[in-house]
Amino acid sequence: MFVIQNSSLSFLNRNTVLWLTLSSLKGISQVILIENTVTGFIILAAIMISSPYLGLITLLSVIIGTLIGKIGGADAESVNRGLFGYNSVLTGMALSLFLSGENRWFIALIGAAIVAFFSAAMIHVMKNTGLPILTFPFIILTWFLLLTTYRMVTFKLSPELIPQDLSHWTLNIKGETNWYNGSVKGIGQIFFLDNNLSGILLYIAVFWAGWKFGLYAIIGNAAALITSYFLGGEHSLIFMGLYGYNAILTIIAVSIVFKDNQRFALLVGIIAACLTVPITASIDTWLLPYGLPALTMPFVLCSWLVLGARKVLTSL
Amino acid sequence: MFVIQNSSLSFLNRNTVLWLTLSSLKGISQVILIENTVTGFIILAAIMISSPYLGLITLLSVIIGTLIGKIGGADAESVNRGLFGYNSVLTGMALSLFLSGENRWFIALIGAAIVAFFSAAMIHVMKNTGLPILTFPFIILTWFLLLTTYRMVTFKLSPELIPQDLSHWTLNIKGETNWYNGSVKGIGQIFFLDNNLSGILLYIAVFWAGWKFGLYAIIGNAAALITSYFLGGEHSLIFMGLYGYNAILTIIAVSIVFKDNQRFALLVGIIAACLTVPITASIDTWLLPYGLPALTMPFVLCSWLVLGARKVLTSL
């Protein structure tokens, strides 16, 4: 009994708080595949500026995910690097935004906890493939929890998410052409943020982690912006950054983070960034009858495609 | 020639009949993750009471599945434990109930045979993950065969299964609040049975295999009943046991059958049982445009989630 009290005290001591702070900030930065506490802090600030409520959810979510990894006894290095936090960050934020009702913060935090278990299960299942789990657990869990709203009174869906019949769908691409918005908002959409100041702060956060991260993010976003414009996507989506955020994540994953000695890594990353555009269009169509958002699924699919292909096409 | 005749004779001798009877009864009990001939027998009786026709389908289905495992040369211990029978039981029963038309018994038995092959394929594919296949083959095959009805005149769907457009769906949770029904019918729904006497017989069958099975079944069902009531599910579904049966299966899988030395197994089992409720709501929504029932998919997903996570979160 004494020992347990002692350890539970030590659990709250200064070292633990410091560890939790650093791991959580890294967890936030891992959303964009970066492991850097300052980057995490600037991202948190960018979210807080946009909405203090959302910032609080972000912070609590990443703490929940990280603690589950720690208490659950996962590989210590993975927990310390924030790898149990980033799916919780995204799930907490997405559920806060796409649900409505007073109790949504509670569902969001429960979701942030469940997704940490889901991440652990995915890490186990994908171990043999050598591919990273990326944000797959967040996407699937969020889709599942959003669809419960049609069957449970307590869960309320945001009125923005409307299921539509594909046979009555007509495409209207008209809308404002604002290249400045398109350049800045893409990175914001990774964190569901739709204002330019947050976008600029996020670029600062990314550049802090290394000029290469920042530069590649700009290249990836530009590639997607141009591709989506020329393929004729909806302008309202393009210039809100909704065709850009998956491209940024993909180029960082493919050309920096999960690269080993490939000579054409930047070129392949740009091609993969362009490919996220039709994949986003396609996933939006698949989800139309359910009214769900594509989230970061295009990023996950395109990154798995390239990373998996590299194991066989070893010269690329 | 003589040898073959001899062996085909011995195939029909007393030992073979005994082996087939025991393995088949265990196959029936494996539907609720129990390996016990008496439990299997009581379950068969509970089905027979509800419908002798359905009881006969159950018996023939489990024999088909077990024989395919045996003749196919699968691992003898797995066959003897009934692991090639339970998916056939569920597939045979589900197809008999959700199809209509005179010939449905035949399609049901064909389905019971195919699912045994599907189980074998799944066992192979999932070997590396160390996760059990549970009732996944039954669910997927049943969904596939039910959807053939829209394209083939010979297959006729039960008029109860109606595809609906999510954009015209409105949730109406009103309905009778009958806690007694809710307590007893959950376990019956595992076998598609909707009468209280069968429910009570099934509880006896489960308690026969061990007080722990029975007690945990009651706890799991109660957890789901309360969760679904407070989350605001449809009363007509809750008190028919349709939010309970997946919870019973999940708590037995997570806290008893696939547990090794976890300290918090009961607590995790209860949480997983509660989680089946929103997952059921979500799967019902996914399937709405196709008019398909969720079957035991929530059980499979929640169990895989916990069992997979445990391989990484080793302290839980």
Next chain:
Amino acid sequence: MFVIQNSSLSFLNRNTVLWLTLSSLKGISQVILIENTVTGFIILAAIMISSPYLGLITLLSVIIGTLIGKIGGADAESVNRGLFGYNSVLTGMALSLFLSGENRWFIALIGAAIVAFFSAAMIHVMKNTGLPILTFPFIILTWFLLLTTYRMVTFKLSPELIPQDLSHWTLNIKGETNWYNGSVKGIGQIFFLDNNLSGILLYIAVFWAGWKFGLYAIIGNAAALITSYFLGGEHSLIFMGLYGYNAILTIIAVSIVFKDNQRFALLVGIIAACLTVPITASIDTWLLPYGLPALTMPFVLCSWLVLGARKVLTSL
């Protein structure tokens, strides 16, 4: 610098052209799981007769896929056997046919390139299962790219593909009963060809590779024809060969190509061929709300089912 020029020159020399020709023709024949240059050549002729435009797309697609395998540094034997070409052939052809608009040849060739990477990724992911990837990459990529049409102006869907609401769907199986067409057109549908001359040429191509291939193709097609007729499928589909092509591919895969010493390989192949019929009906229903064609998914699912089951049911 000199070395690079030298190797790039040698890349265009006679040996390289010969290698590319042979590997590409084998790539075309691999669509029906055959590795034979003459078979590949006759198939290409059958496509050319039907449409020179489609023949050109076929040729360019298979060259693209094969070159990506070669330059990417994939296992040389796999590339030489045409295993990086067949998914490109099908993707290029399908996109040319199911898209409309002047630019569709360009999208088709881009698709043929992407699917080669997808094939590589699938080969990696499925390595541990010991199952072949078959035409899975082609199916998934084609479905994805066809659905982009609803969101991007540049991609235009063929007006034949119409999404329909399952709740308003009524089955009408009436239509011409033409057993000659049914016999010949099934094999043509593997290559999206709908004329009898091409069908007969394709049979010649298959028989050239071995009488067993040809005979089994006829048996598989007949099994599916009879099954679909007696199960009451739509006559317009049956006698266009749309229930037959998956059966032909499945029986060749199960009973010839991926067979090792199974005694009942032909019987199992016939059963698998029959099973493709309800699976086709089911996949058509799943895809109805999206207006997508089933492509060769029934073949992939039925073959995986049998090949996976054989790893566990070792006597069959």
